[in-house]
Amino acid sequence: xxxxxxxxxxxxxVLAWPNFLYPLAGTLVAMIFAVxxxxxxxxxxxxxxxxxxxxxxxxxxxxxxxxxxxxxFMGSVTAILLNIPGTAxxxxxxxxxxPMARQGHARTxxxxxxTASALGSTFGIVVLIALVPxxxxxxxxxxxxxxxxxxxxxxxxxxxVARGSMARGLAMAGLGLMVSFIGLDPISASPRFTFxxxxxxxxxxxxxxFLGLFAVAEVIALMASGRGTVSGKTEAEELxxxxxxxxxxxxxxxxxxxxxxLIGTVVGMIPGLGGTVAxxxxxxxxARAHRADGRFGAGDIRGVIAPEAANDAKDGGSLLPTLAxxxxxxxxxxxxxxxxxxxxxRPGAELMTGxxxxxxxxxxxxxxxxxLTSVLGLxxxxxxxxxxxxxxxxxxxxxxxxxTLGAFALRGSVADVAVALGFGVLGWLMKEFGWPRIAFVIAxxxxxxxEQNLRLTLSLQRLGRIxxxxxxxxxxxxxxxxxxxxxxRIRRAHA
Amino acid sequence: MLRLAGIAGGVLAARPAxxxxxxxxxxxxxxxxxxxTAGGGYDAxxxxxxxxxxxATRARIMIQNLPGAAxxxxxxxxxxxxxxxxxxxxxxxxxxxWSAAANEQPTPDLARDLTILGRVARLQHCxxxxxxxxxxxxxxxxxxxxxxxxxxxxxxxxxxxxxxxTVIARIFGxxxxxxxxxxxxxxxxxxxxxxxFDAMSLSIESGLDAIxxxxxxxxxxxxxxxxxxxxxxxxxxxxxxxxLAGRRPDLFASEPAEVLELGAAIHDYLAFGRIIAGxxxxxxxxxxxxxxxxxxxxxxxxxxxxxxxxxxxLAVADAAQARADVDRARAAVxxxxxxxxxxxxxxx
Numbered sequence: 001x002x003x004x005x006x007x008x009x010x011x012x013x014v015l016a017w018p019n020f021l022y023p024l025a026g027t028l029v030a031m032i033f034a035v036x037x038x039x040x041x042x043x044x045x046x047x048x049x050x051x052x053x054x055x056x057x058x059x060x061x062x063x064x065x066x067x068x069x070x071x072x073f074m075g076s077v078t079a080i081l082l083n084i085p086g087t088a089x090x091x092x093x094x095x096x097x098x099p100m101a102r103q104g105h106a107r108t109x110x111x112x113x114x115t116a117s118a119l120g121s122t123f124g125i126v127v128l129i130a131l132v133p134x135x136x137x138x139x140x141x142x143x144x145x146x147x148x149x150x151x152x153x154x155x156x157x158x159x160x161v162a163r164g165s166m167a168r169g170l171a172m173a174g175l176g177l178m179v180s181f182i183g184l185d186p187i188s189a190s191p192r193f194t195f196x197x198x199x200x201x202x203x204x205x206x207x208x209x210f211l212g213l214f215a216v217a218e219v220i221a222l223m224a225s226g227r228g229t230v231s232g233k234t235e236a237e238e239l240x241x242x243x244x245x246x247x248x249x250x251x252x253x254x255x256x257x258x259x260x261x262l263i264g265t266v267v268g269m270i271p272g273l274g275g276t277v278a279x280x281x282x283x284x285x286x287a288r289a290h291r292a293d294g295r296f297g298a299g300d301i302r303g304v305i306a307p308e309a310a311n312d313a314k315d316g317g318s319l320l321p322t323l324a325x326x327x328x329x330x331x332x333x334x335x336x337x338x339x340x341x342x343x344x345x346r347p348g349a350e351l352m353t354g355x356x357x358x359x360x361x362x363x364x365x366x367x368x369x370x371x372l373t374s375v376l377g378l379x380x381x382x383x384x385x386x387x388x389x390x391x392x393x394x395x396x397x398x399x400x401x402x403x404t405l406g407a408f409a410l411r412g413s414v415a416d417v418a419v420a421l422g423f424g425v426l427g428w429l430m431k432e433f434g435w436p437r438i439a440f441v442i443a444x445x446x447x448x449x450x451e452q453n454l455r456l457t458l459s460l461q462r463l464g465r466i467x468x469x470x471x472x473x474x475x476x477x478x479x480x481x482x483x484x485x486x487x488x489r490i491r492r493a494h495a
Numbered sequence: 496m497l498r499l500a501g502i503a504g505g506v507l508a509a510r511p512a513x514x515x516x517x518x519x520x521x522x523x524x525x526x527x528x529x530x531x532t533a534g535g536g537y538d539a540x541x542x543x544x545x546x547x548x549x550x551a552t553r554a555r556i557m558i559q560n561l562p563g564a565a566x567x568x569x570x571x572x573x574x575x576x577x578x579x580x581x582x583x584x585x586x587x588x589x590x591x592x593w594s595a596a597a598n599e600q601p602t603p604d605l606a607r608d609l610t611i612l613g614r615v616a617r618l619q620h621c622x623x624x625x626x627x628x629x630x631x632x633x634x635x636x637x638x639x640x641x642x643x644x645x646x647x648x649x650x651x652x653x654x655x656x657x658x659x660x661t662v663i664a665r666i667f668g669x670x671x672x673x674x675x676x677x678x679x680x681x682x683x684x685x686x687x688x689x690x691x692f693d694a695m696s697l698s699i700e701s702g703l704d705a706i707x708x709x710x711x712x713x714x715x716x717x718x719x720x721x722x723x724x725x726x727x728x729x730x731x732x733x734x735x736x737x738x739l740a741g742r743r744p745d746l747f748a749s750e751p752a753e754v755l756e757l758g759a760a761i762h763d764y765l766a767f768g769r770i771i772a773g774x775x776x777x778x779x780x781x782x783x784x785x786x787x788x789x790x791x792x793x794x795x796x797x798x799x800x801x802x803x804x805x806x807x808x809l810a811v812a813d814a815a816q817a818r819a820d821v822d823r824a825r826a827a828v829x830x831x832x833x834x835x836x837x838x839x840x841x842x843x
Contacts, residue, residue, distance in 0.1 A: 045533070046533040046538075046542075046558075046560070049542045141689075143686065143689050143691060144686075144691075186651070186676050186678070187651065187652070187675055187676045187842075188652070189651055189652065189653055198567065198568060198571060199568075201567070202562070202568070321685070334532075334535070334681070335533055337704075338533075338535070338538065338539045342539065342542070342543065342801070342804070342805045343804065343805070412559060412561070452676055452678065455676050456674065456676050456677070456691075459674045459675075459676070460674060460691055463646050463672050463674065465646060465674070465690070465691055465692065466691075
């Protein structure tokens with residue numbers, strides 16, 4: 001069946017009465033719950049499985065597509081307004097989003113985030129549709145050597161985000177790498193830096209660490225600063241920026257939007273990487289590309305656009321191997337695959353030929369929910385931005401409660417709360433004494449992937465299964481690294 | 496002081512009725528631990544069974560994913576829970592036994608520290624290859640292995656896919672190098688399709704989607720039983736009726752007796768399967784009540800229909816049978832541990 005005919009049939013399925021109610025309901029539920037840190041689309045999907053057990057496959061696909069898409073943007077709302085990442089990928093958004101809110105530009109940041117999310121997801125879905133016919137050829141071309149090069153590219157951005165002191169940036173990156181190595185060795189399974197603790201065997205979770213480094217640290221900073229409100233203003237009229245300004249900002253940087261969406265889509269396609277890597281790699285890339293005229297880390301709108309576009313674009317990318325090969329590329333799509341299986345739908349060749357309209361119904365549901373969330377988000381910009389006018393004395397306990405709940409909700413572990421509080425103190429010290437938290441975070445996110453793919457690449461090279469230096473994709477990414485990381489440094493040094 | 500005494504009195508009065516050991520769990524909330532992330536095989540089985548167990552117990556079942564340390568976090572949490580019937584778990588039986596035998600970490604003893612209530616499914620593995628290996632049957636792979644060293648892939652040296660591969664390599668006399676360190680079975684499957692290695696062992700239920708022409712090619716089933724799926728009907732089985740062990744002794748490097756012995760050991764190890772257990776120390780009356788409820792849920796025709804729709808096999812066993820399987824699985828682990836440990840040392 002031609003792809004476009006199947007896409008049309010899928011759209012008709014979604015828009016038919018009462019089918020479109022499922023994406024609508026899924027989106028609204030996801031939007032409401034995703035504002036709570038630690039509650040992601042995956043949590044909602046897990047909760048929805050028993051409820052949908054007796055449903056026909058189509059409504060299930062429509063509902064779950066919306067749960068994936070609806071939760072992605074909303075996590076950025078608390079990131080921008082309160083410095084609390086709703087989900088792990090939103091930690092990249094708060095680096096510039098929260099400083100914008102502090103400067104009274106919350107509306108602009110929220111609107112830019114909503115617009116970048118919608119356009120990023122559209123890009124991801126367009127690529128998904130375009131690659132459906134050739135997916136079985138494309139996905140297997142990307143292996144550990146390419147993952148390794150991508151992580152090197154990501155780590156190469158640390159210099160750009162260090163802002164001022166390269167030595168401090170590298171020191172923080174080193175610390176981030178060390179912390180990321182806590183846990184069991186991925187090959188020998190011997191414990192590293194665990195001090196005999198079972199909790200540490202799995203390493204430190206991204207969410208508690210991020211909540212600590214940003215949300216809890218901000219609580220301490222707000223208390224120490226004596227600042228009356230987050231924005232320093234008390235009346236809505238005093239707030240600068242607008243929804244229109246945020247939307248315009250996204251269209252002012254089309255290159256950035258496309259590049260970040262592309263990063264998100266490609267990273268989304270690769271099993272094991274996910275939204276956090278996509279958001280941070282896109283953020284680092286933006287910071288590096290606009291280093292000369294950027295204020296990254298201090299409230300640059302491009303620091304909001306890049307991670308949000310990448311984070312939403314990855315959803316389309318991650319559906320590609322899931323639907324075509326039956327190999328999920330993210331935790332969300334792994335859950336989706338489980339649900340498909342419970343309803344007797346087998347991804348792979350069967351779904352991609354005869355069942356293609358059903359696959360497209362899922363894709364359209366994801367698309368609709370992404371847009372619906374962004375449109376609703378845009379309409380809520382004004383009331384949401386008023387959160388930055390709430391007095392610190394009232395806001396601080398609320399942030400602490402949200403951060404604590406978010407850390408606890410992830411695994412129901414009190415130790416996660418302790419980690420969040422510990423990293424809160426560390427984050428505040430980093431902020432107070434000018435040690436870049438973002439360098440720590442990028443290394444912490446990419447460290448395990450770097451190690452794992454370095455070791456796999458070395459094993460495969462040693463056993464003669466690959467020739468690292470003759471892989472076109474490795475050379476291509478290597479060329480990109482040279483162009484974007486190394487060459488500008490040589491030029492600057494020469495100048 | 497009086498206030499404190501009042502609070503303490505209130506807490507005592509609010510203790511669950513089931514804790515008195517003379518009542519079952521009707522109307523209560525049961526915490527069902529899953530030691531892996533939502534969306535995986537264990538989680539899928541738990542969610543498949545949940546409504547039927549709720550029906551049988553008339554209790555509310557709350558699934559709680561407690562991933563960590565390859566299921567050890569949930570295992571330890573279960574062992575430390577109160578024996579009131581309000582905490583149960585679905586466990587990776589072979590993984591728990593292997594972990595205890597290999598002394599990887601202090602692991603609760605399944606027979607001593609837990610109460611086994613039943614089994615929902617066995618683990619079934621299949622040796623598979625990809626489109627780039629050049630082999631389409633086990634005979635062709637063995638032929639390939641006689642001409643050159645083969646490379647097998649696995650997630651970790653203590654994983655079931657690694658253990659299964661090492662036993663297969665031993666009985667066929669294959670010289671094998673291992674690439675380990677793939678984070679999960681989906682990454683491993685993708686690596687096979689890419690041609691990172693020649694073959695791997697795949698859990699059938701999690702890998703059934705990937706089987707197909709020019710994709711994942713099944714070579715050898717490590718189970719004596721016939722499996723219901725059409726895509727596996729023509730695949731050779733190691734042991735059992737019409738198995739390779741009896742039919743093609745020329746393929747093996749081991750003596751026929753050793754092939755049968757190791758074939759039975761790997762089967763017993765995997766077949767111990769996905770078990771459901773509570774903490775140790777549950778009273779006899781409560782244990783019987785839980786066992787009966789679980790038996791009713793496992794034999795519910797609705798569960799069989801749901802499992803068939805989801806292409807998940809059920810191999811249910813009541814508590815007595817599952818407990819009897821512990822010793823057999825433990826003996827199997829003792830037999831195959833040295834083989835896998837030697838391969839793991841070479842790999843590191």
